[in-house]
Amino acid sequence: MNASESVVPTDGLTRRRGLLVPALILLLVFAALPALLAGFDKGYFYQIANLALIFVLLSASMHLVTGVAGLLHLGHAAFYGVGAYTAALLTSKLGLGFTVTLPLSGLMAALVAFLVALPTMRLVSIYFAVATLAIGQMLYLVMLNWVDFTKGPNGIIVSKGFELFGFSLSGRLAAYYTVAAVVTLSVVAIGRLSHSYYGNALRSIREDDQCADAMGVSTVRLKMEAFTLSAFFAGVAGSLWAHMTGYISPGDFKFSESILILAMVVVGGLGSLPGAIIGALLLILLPEGLRALGDFRNIMVGLVMFLSILLLPKGLLGEVSALRLVRRQLGAAWRNTGKGEGIGWR
Amino acid sequence: MTHLLEIRNVSRRFGGVQAVGDVTAHVDEGELVGLIGPNGAGKTTLFNLISGFTPLSGGTVAFAGRTISGLKPNHVARLGISRTFQNLRVFPNMSVFDNVSVGAVGALPQGAFGALFGALHRRGRDRSAEISRRTWEALEAVGLTHVAAELAANLPYGQRKYLEIARALAMRPRFLILDEPAAGLNDTETRDLAAFIKRLHGQGLTIMLVEHDMTLVMGICQRILVLASGRKIADGTPDAIRTDAAVLEAYLGVDE
Numbered sequence: 001m002n003a004s005e006s007v008v009p010t011d012g013l014t015r016r017r018g019l020l021v022p023a024l025i026l027l028l029v030f031a032a033l034p035a036l037l038a039g040f041d042k043g044y045f046y047q048i049a050n051l052a053l054i055f056v057l058l059s060a061s062m063h064l065v066t067g068v069a070g071l072l073h074l075g076h077a078a079f080y081g082v083g084a085y086t087a088a089l090l091t092s093k094l095g096l097g098f099t100v101t102l103p104l105s106g107l108m109a110a111l112v113a114f115l116v117a118l119p120t121m122r123l124v125s126i127y128f129a130v131a132t133l134a135i136g137q138m139l140y141l142v143m144l145n146w147v148d149f150t151k152g153p154n155g156i157i158v159s160k161g162f163e164l165f166g167f168s169l170s171g172r173l174a175a176y177y178t179v180a181a182v183v184t185l186s187v188v189a190i191g192r193l194s195h196s197y198y199g200n201a202l203r204s205i206r207e208d209d210q211c212a213d214a215m216g217v218s219t220v221r222l223k224m225e226a227f228t229l230s231a232f233f234a235g236v237a238g239s240l241w242a243h244m245t246g247y248i249s250p251g252d253f254k255f256s257e258s259i260l261i262l263a264m265v266v267v268g269g270l271g272s273l274p275g276a277i278i279g280a281l282l283l284i285l286l287p288e289g290l291r292a293l294g295d296f297r298n299i300m301v302g303l304v305m306f307l308s309i310l311l312l313p314k315g316l317l318g319e320v321s322a323l324r325l326v327r328r329q330l331g332a333a334w335r336n337t338g339k340g341e342g343i344g345w346r
Numbered sequence: 347m348t349h350l351l352e353i354r355n356v357s358r359r360f361g362g363v364q365a366v367g368d369v370t371a372h373v374d375e376g377e378l379v380g381l382i383g384p385n386g387a388g389k390t391t392l393f394n395l396i397s398g399f400t401p402l403s404g405g406t407v408a409f410a411g412r413t414i415s416g417l418k419p420n421h422v423a424r425l426g427i428s429r430t431f432q433n434l435r436v437f438p439n440m441s442v443f444d445n446v447s448v449g450a451v452g453a454l455p456q457g458a459f460g461a462l463f464g465a466l467h468r469r470g471r472d473r474s475a476e477i478s479r480r481t482w483e484a485l486e487a488v489g490l491t492h493v494a495a496e497l498a499a500n501l502p503y504g505q506r507k508y509l510e511i512a513r514a515l516a517m518r519p520r521f522l523i524l525d526e527p528a529a530g531l532n533d534t535e536t537r538d539l540a541a542f543i544k545r546l547h548g549q550g551l552t553i554m555l556v557e558h559d560m561t562l563v564m565g566i567c568q569r570i571l572v573l574a575s576g577r578k579i580a581d582g583t584p585d586a587i588r589t590d591a592a593v594l595e596a597y598l599g600v601d602e
Contacts, residue, residue, distance in 0.1 A: 189462060197451045197477050198461030200440070204448040207437035214397060214431075216423035216452025216517060225458040271439075319439065320497065 021325075029180050038173055046172045050244050052284040053183045054237050059264040059280035060190045060273060061233035066262065067271040067319070068194045069226040070206025072129035075136025076261050079109040079231040081143055081253030083238025088156040088248050089149075097163045102182065102239045109235025112139070114228045121223050124209070136258055143250040155249025158242045179240050186233050187277070193229065194273055195326050202226055203271070267308050269315020272322035279316065348411050350375045350552055351396070351427075351521060356405035356415075357576075358391055365391040367576040368405070373521070373554055378547040380567035380584075381556045384596065388576040389556045390432055393525055397429050398422040410520070423452060428519030430510045432526045432556075438499035442490055442509055443481060445498050449516030450480035484516035488542070504535050508542075521552045528559045540566050564588065572596070 037045055062076045083105035090096040090104060120131040143150050150156070161170030162178040169178045193199060201222055204212040209219050242248050260283065268279025286304060290297035308316060317325075349372035358366040366388040373379050383389050394400040396407055398419040407415040414422050423429075428449070437445050454473060464470025485491045488508040493501060498509060507527060514522055524543070528536045536559060544566050547553050557563045563570060564584045572580040572587060574596035580587055587593055 192464075193458060193461050196461045196464070197447055197474060198456065198458060200444045200447050201451045201456060203440055203444065204437050207439060208435050210399070210419075211431065211435040211437070212448065212452070213419040214399070214423055214429055215449050215513060216420050217448065218420050218456065222456070222458075229458055323441075 026184070029184065030177070034173060034176060034180075037176060043172060046176055047244075048285070048288050049176055050179045050240075052281055053179050054240050054244070055261070055264065055280040055284050056277050057183045057186050057237040057240070058234055058261045059268070059276040060187050061230040061237070062261050062265050063268075063271075063273055063276035064190055064194055064202075064233075065226050065230040067265055067269075067273075067276065068199055068206065069202040069223055071223060071227065072125070072132075073227075073230070074129050074133040074255070074258055074262070075139070076132075076230070076234055077253045077255070077257035078136040078139035079113055079234040080238045080241070080257070081250070082109040082112050082139060082231075083235025084242040084248045084253065085143060085150060085156070085238070086235065087239040087242040088158045091158050091160050091242075092156055097160055097166070098169075098178075098239070098243050099163060099165050101243070102236060105239035105242075106232040106235040109238065110228045110232035113231030114224070117224050117227045121220050121227070133255070136255060140250060140254055143253065150250075153250060155247055158246050158248065160243065161246070162243050175244060179244065182236065182240060186236055187273070190233065191273055191326070193226075195323070198222075206271075263305060267305055267316060269318040269322060271319030272315055272317050274322045274325065275315045275317040275319070282316070349373060350377075350410060351554075352408040353392075353396070354406050354408070356392070356395055356407060357403050358388075358395055358400060359403045364576050366395065366573075369573070369576075369578045370405075371571055371578060371581065373552060375520075375552055376550060378543070378553045378566060378568050379555070380563035380570040381554060381573065382558075382560070382563055382570060382587075383573035386575075387573040389573055390525060391576075392573065393429065393523055393554075393556060396422075397427060397523065420452065423517065426517075426520035427523065428514040428517045428521070429523040430514055430525055430527060432529065434503075434506055434510060436498040436501075436506050436509050436513070438497070440498055441494065442496050442498055442501065443485070443494040445509055446484050446490075446512045446516045447477055447481045449484065449513040450477040453480075453517040480516045480518065484512040487515055487546075488512040503530060507531070507539070511542075515546075519551070521554070522546070524553065524555045524557075526556055526558060528557060528562050536562055 033049065037049060058076065058080055062073060065071050066073050086105040086108040087101040090101045116135045120128060120135070123131055144152055146152070161168070162175050163169055164178075169175060194202070201212070201217045204215065204217055205219050205222060213219050241252070264279035264283050265276050266279070267282065268277065269275030283301070283305070287297055287301050290300050293300060312318070351373040353369060353371045356366060356369045357364070369392060381389050381392070391400060395402055398414070398417050398421065402415050405415070406413055409422075409425055409427060412425070414425060437448065454477065460470055460473065464474060482491065485494060488511055490505060490508060490512060493505065498506065501509060511524070511527070527543070528539055531539060540562050543553060543555065555563065555567060567584060570580075570582065570584055570587045571578060572590070572593050579592045579596055580590045582590070
C-alpha cells in the first residue's frame with residue numbers, strides 16, 4: 001500500500017486480503033464435494049446436495065428482498081413454483097429443453113412478480129406481508145385447481161433432465177455441476193446487488209423509507225426491482241428443481257415452503273448473504289443428518305432454530321459481520337485514496 | 347429576476363386545521379435564511395411542503411425556475427434540494443460510511459442494471475468511484491472520517507447530527523434545508539454548529555434554517571422569515587425582526 005495515501009484507521013478494514021475465501025468456497029463446491037459425491041456414489045447424496053444448492057439460491061434471493069430491502073415476503077415459494085411449472089409445462093407441452101426453460105422460468109416468475117408488485121409495492125410492513133401471503137396462496141391455488149393446465153394435485157412429470165444446447169447433462173455428476181454452476185452464478189449476481197451502492201440504497205429503504213426518499217432514492221422503483229429480481233432467481237431455482245427431480249406437484253410450493261425459506265434467511269442473519277447461505281445449508285442438511293432420530297428429528301430442527309434465534313438474534317452470521325467479511329475478502333476495502341479507486345463498494 | 351426558491355400563496359390544511367395559510371416567500375441563490383416561529387407555527391409543515399413530503403392544498407413552489415409542487419420527495423431531492431430532519435433520522439443499522447453514501451447514490455442515476463453490470467464497463471466504475479469520492483468528501487467536511495466504519499446507532503447524539511448533515515451534503519445540493527439542527531445540543535456544541543453552518547454558507551451553499559434557538563438564528567442568518575399560526579408575519583434582517591412589533595407579540599414577547 002502506498003504510504004502517501006490517506007488511510008482511514010478502521011479495524012482491519014483498510015487492507016485488501018485477496019480472494020482466499022471465495023477461492024476456497026469454489027474449490028469446495030466444484031472439486032472437493034463432487035469428488036466426495038462420486039466416491040460415495042449414492043444417488044441419494046446427489047439429491048441432497050442439489051436440494052441444498054437450490055435452497056441456497058431460494059434463500060439468497062429472499063435475502064435480497066427481505067434481508068436487504070426489508071420487505072417481509074411470505075409468498076416466495078409461489079414464485080419458485082411459477083418457475084418450476086413454467087419449466088415443466090414448456091417441457092411437457094412444447095418439448096423444450098433446460099437451456100430454454102431456465103431463462104424463461106426466471107423471466108416468467110419475474111413477470112408475475114412485477115405484475116403483482118405494481119399494486120402492492122406502496123403497502124408497508126405488515127400489510128405488505130399479508131399481501132404477499134395472499135399472492136402466494138392464489139398462485140398455489142392456481143397450481144392446485146387449474147387441472148386442465150397444470151394437472152392439479154397429480155403434478156407434472158418432467159421427462160427431460162439437464163442439457164446445454166442439446167448436450168445431455170443428465171448424469172448424476174453432470175447434473176450436480178449444472179445445479180452448482182447456475183446457483184453459483186446467481187449467488188454472485190445477488191451478491192453484486194446486495195454488496196454494492198445499490199445494496200446501500202435498498203438498505204436505506206429498509207431503515208427509513210421516507211428518509212431514503214428525501215435523499216433522492218427512488219424507493220418504489222427500487223423495491224419493485226428487488227422484488228422482481230428476487231422472483232427471477234426463485235424462478236431459476238424452480239427450473240432447476242423441475243429438471244432435477246423429474247416430477248413436480250403443487251405441494252412443493254405451498255406456504256410452509258415460504259416459511260422455511262424465511263426461516264433460513266432469519267436464522268442465517270437478516271441482511272447477510274453469507275448468513276442466508278449458511279441458514280439454507282443448516283435447515284436442509286440438519287434434518288437429513290438427523291434422519292437416524294426418526295420423527296424426533298423435526299423436534300430437534302425446531303429446537304436448533306429456536307435456540308439460534310434466542311442466542312443469536314442477529315443470525316448465525318449477522319449483517320454487520322457479514323458486510324465486514326465481504327468487504328475485506330472481495331478487496332472492496334475502505335481506502336480513501338482521493339483518486340476514487342478501490343474504495344467503498346464497487 | 348427569478349429567485350432560487352419561490353413559494354407562492356402556499357397553504358396546507360389538515361382536516362379543520364390550517365397548518366400553513368397563504369405563505370409567500372422566496373430564497374435567493376447564496377442566501378442563509380432563517381425560519382422561526384413559536385411551536386405549531388407551521389415551520390416543519392412548510393419544509394415538508396417544499397421537499398414534497400406533504401402535498402399542497404393550494405399555491406405553488408418553484409425551484410430554479412421550475413415548478414416542483416406535486417413532485418415526489420426523491421424527485422425534488424434530485425433537483426438539488428437536500429434536507430435534514432427535526433427528529434434526527436439516520437439509518438441506525440448501517441455504517442457511517444454507508445449512511446452518507448446513500449445521499450450520493452440518491453443524487454446519481456440508480457438502478458439494478460448498473461449494480462449488476464457496473465463493474466464491467468467504465469461508466470459503472472466511474473459512478474462507483476464518484477459515489478465514494480462524494481462520500482469521503484462529505485465525511486471530511488463534517489469531520490467524521492475517523493468513525494466511517496462505525497454503525498450509525500453507536501455514535502453519540504452530537505455526531506449523529508453531523509452525520510445527517512454529511513448525508514445531505516453528499517447529494518451536492520444547491521439548497522440545503524436544516525430542520526432544527528441545534529435541538530438537543532449544549533451551548534458549546536451549538537456554537538460549533540453555528541460556525542460550521544457559516545462555513546458551509548461561505549462555500550457558496552444556499553441554506554434555510556428552522557430553529558428554536560434565537561441566538562443561533564440571529565447570529566448567523568442574513569434574513570429571517572417569521573411564521574405564526576401558519577402565516578408569515580415578518581420577513582427581514584435580524585435587526586429588523588428583533589424590533590418588529592408583530593414578532594415581539596407573537597413570539598419573543600411570550601418566550602422571554
